[in-house]
Amino acid sequence: MALFRRKRRYSPSASALYAVQAGHEPWLDHGLADGETVTCGRCAGQLGVRLVSPSSVTVSHDGALDGIALICTACGRLLCRDCALAASDNPYMPKCDHCRAGVTVPMSR
Numbered sequence: 103m104a105l106f107r108r109k110r111r112y113s114p115s116a117s118a119l120y121a122v123q124a125g126h127e128p129w130l131d132h133g134l135a136d137g138e139t140v141t142c143g144r145c146a147g148q149l150g151v152r153l154v155s156p157s158s159v160t161v162s163h164d165g166a167l168d169g170i171a172l173i174c175t176a177c178g179r180l181l182c183r184d185c186a187l188a189a190s191d192n193p194y195m196p197k198c199d200h201c202r203a204g205v206t207v208p209m210s211r
């Protein structure tokens with residue numbers, strides 16, 4: 103027993119789910135300040151930055167994100183909720199229109 107060999111390759115589906123390089127965390131390394139005004143990378147609409155702490159992430163989809171900046175977890179692009187939803191075919195999974203990775207609210211460290 104115990105001759106099971108581990109594959110060293112990561113499965114494509116796992117890497118697609120977390121298309122983030124180690125040490126590169128745009129949702130943390132964004133340099134944004136709470137209350138700052140930014141523009142959406144797609145529609146250039148004005149968005150407010152609302153930083154949340156990683157321990158209390160509650161991404162709501164019921165309109166609470168109106169006018170709130172979302173950030174791509176892979177490329178760091180800032181998007182509004184409408185543009186992120188328009189880039190996705192899943193209304194519960196907003197995506198980056200640029201690289202198709204998931205978006206989230208920017209977080210404070």
Ligand SMILES: [Zn+2]
Pocket residue numbers: 142143144145146147181182183184185186
């Ligand atoms: Zn937009």
Ligand SMILES: [Zn+2]
Pocket residue numbers: 174175176177178179198199200201202203
């Ligand atoms: Zn992106």
